[in-house]
Amino acid sequence: MHPSSTQMNRFSSSAASSSTSHPLGSDITVANLHEHSLLTNDLLAEDDPVIQQEILHLIGEYMASIPGPGLPHTLASLKEEMDLRSREEDERESERERLSGRMLDGDWPEAERLLAADPGLVRNPKAFLYKLYRQQFLELIEARESQKAFNLLLRRLKPLEHYQSYPTEFRDLSYLLSARAVSEAGESFDGWKWGGPAEGREELVEVLRGMQMHTTSQDSIGMGVVGRNEGGRGEGGGSSSDATPYVPPNRLMTLLRQAAAWQVYFSRYHPKVLPTIHTLLHDYTPFVLPNQLKDTYKNHSANVKAVAFLGASGTRLISGSSDATLSIVSTTSTPLTGPSRLLGHTSRIWDVDSTESGSFAASASGDGTVRIWETEKEGKCLAVLGGASREGDVYSVRWGRGKNEVVTGGYDKILKLYDVERGQIVKTFTGHTQPVTSTVFGPEGKVLVSGSTDRQIKVWDVSSGVLVHSIASSLGEISSVDIDHKGHHLLVSSKDNSNTLFDLRMFGRQLKRFGTHQNTSRNFIRSKFAHSSLIVGGSEDGLVYLWSQDQSEPLQTLQGHGRGAVYDVVWNDAQQLLASCGEDRTVRTWVWEAEKGEEEGKAQGGDASS
Missing domain, CATH: 2.130.10.10 (YVTN repeat-like/Quinoprotein amine dehydrogenase)
Structure with a gap:
């Protein structure tokens, strides 16, 4: 990967002109960049499912642009895998709706069965199961069914005690066995929104939505996206969430060239001739000649x-x-x-x-x-x-x-x-x-x-x-x-x-x-x-x-x-020093x-x- 002279000049001019207004000030160096958010997740939301989806599209576009045996087959396999994941996610979303309905109806055995059948419905199924059992327990306390509440506490909640919301939560739940209603427990449960079964179940559904796997529908990648504007981001802007996004030609290589130019520009030693970058696995190391x-x-x-x-x-x-x-x-x-x-x-x-x-x-x-x-x-x-x-x-x-x-x-x-x-x-x-x-x-x-x-x-x-x-x-x-x-x-x-x-x-x-x-x-x-x-x-x-x-x-x-x-x-x-x-x-x-x-x-x- 070798940035052209024009690209480097543009990058250098842009960086130089903006140095005074940069949030890090005009004394920006490679050393102090590592101490600021430019090299942290604050700059790029890498966990955002949209970003993850775009990375896959970039990979597909790059693979489609490289001639050679094997790559078209690999690209087709990747597309097939993504289509399969898309269908699986559609089915999983339907199961989440069923799970939400069962919880709102108070059908706890069916809700538990749906969770057991597909743990991928939520990020941490055991943590969510603890919250589901806790909701059942509170409803049993309100219904004054102490024996059922005790059995649930002992057989279901106790094995999942380490998922409690705060260190003494399980102890406080145990205390409720001696109370006639949750409202009689005093300040211990002030932080729990409790307005009866309906409100508690609705809150549990919101917890489900917050803990679900973040995946998005994936239509296609690679082949066919280069040069296509219909349904994607066209000349006049605009986008459609259910259409293949437009990937500019050579977009992945453009981003990598920009990254390499950034490393060269902010390096301690500025070579008179632009270097040729031979690896993406390590940052550019300047060719320093002591003088x-x-x-x-x-x-x-x-x-x-x-x-x-x-x-x-x-x-x-x-x-x-x-x-x-x-x-x-x-x-x-x-x-x-x-x-x-x-x-x-x-x-x-x-x-x-x-x-x-x-x-x-x-x-x-x-x-x-x-x-x-x-x-x-x-x-x-x-x-x-x-x-x-x-x-x-x-x-x-x-x-x-x-x-x-x-x-x-x-x-x-x-x-x-x-x-x-x-x-x-x-x-x-x-x-x-x-x-x-x-x-x-x-x-x-x-x-x-x-x-x-x-x-x-x-x-x-x-x-x-x-x-x-x-x-x-x-x-x-x-x-x-x-x-x-x-x-x-x-x-x-x-x-x-x-x-x-x-x-x-x-x-x-x-x-x-x-x-x-x-x-x-x-x-x-x-x-x-x-x-x-x-x-x-x-x-x-x-x-x-x-x-x-x-x-x-x-x-x-x-x-x-x-x-x-x-x-x-x-x-x-380390010292860039010759002895x-x-x-x-x-x-x-x-x-x-x-x-x-x-x-x-x-x-x-x-x-x-x-």
Whole structure:
């Protein structure tokens, strides 16, 4: 679905001209729209049977407009089903009239039989049955037939007591057994309109009408409604309740285009070229390209090898350095309430990762260990994994889906899956012939991918430990691997100055190579998926690179780290924030600024400096 430029211009002009008079004011944003009635049932009466009927007609019109095998048959089946429902509703309405008549006549056995025969006469048949028994009970009290009233109360009303109108109603009904008439009960029944059997029965019929199923007659849908005005809403307006409504051509698609245009217009980031919307199941997510330096953190005394957001919220960053320390900083104006520095490693830190909640972090170090940290209170080291069982540096660590599993890779060429709580290895994955430099779990945690300096990419089944697939290509030594959120694509950084995209669904078929940046045998330069369309990565030339999955050349570069390599980058959706770290001993964050993007014309490409 792709709104035309004309449609978008009209929509934008209309929205802009009406912003000052809008009930939400001129500061309308996607964020505050969710706090107002524009996105609630107050705007669209979705429970209205007329709206429900029109939706069915829209579906029918859309189905009738699509050529192809099977659709005419499906449309005919839908029409037949709606006609059947219409006939059933006509019959049900006749039964409701009979039920109303029986209640007005006081023929309670027949009324009860009609309800039992078709519970669909009312929305909640048991709740209505309670009201019907209550009416009988009151009439028996008025007729001074105490024994019959007692039997009805015990056998009929008591099992339905939880449908009472107020918490003490059943108790008050029981009290009436000792009274000669309802009128003698005093204030307990002031709220009950009681003027004898006739008025009570009429009130019960009104209750029936209020509780009946809201369905309307349905004549036809889809075929034949396009272009028809007779009997429907014609050129001069007017309508007929018993005729097929007129559905304008392509009305459903028009409404969906308007919805997509609304999402694009009110998004935070306004693209220079209109996007193509590929899904209706999720709201439009803007294609954000950071173009401005936000913050610089100088908390390390040596180069910073790795950086990660602590949790999905993106309010905190953790970084690992060659000074053997971990640093935690706030990415918002809210000061940190937990630890700011984690100490314990005795050698450089190669990699860091966090649980989804951000409460726990893991760090991989040149001291041969992986340490598990609590990050919200005192920053305690909860476990030390490896050490005696690990030979050489640990280059990579990644959490599994929960907080109890991490996988590591390092100089000893072996992937090790740890149970964090027990501090024990539960599975090993062997097959690489050189050090493992990077590991990553698939989105569901069932697949594990590893990269190595042996230039091999291996895909493992986590539960069995079996090697599923090995990708051998003409790449250089692997410095990082990453999987997109759908689990479809694999991004590989290698020391031949390239980032390469593979399709995991096609047994690792190579799709595209992204270049221009620098990644040689000197450093571990990592690249990652930012969102569904954007790839971000570091480089030895001191720049942060951003690529679109559709283009080999960079969309944008970010200057700010100065001389020396940018080792790692990471993106956070919640904050729309990019973080990077490098040889200059700093961690930097990057955002998109509208004024800078418009001034330099770089919303869709080019260089942006800090």
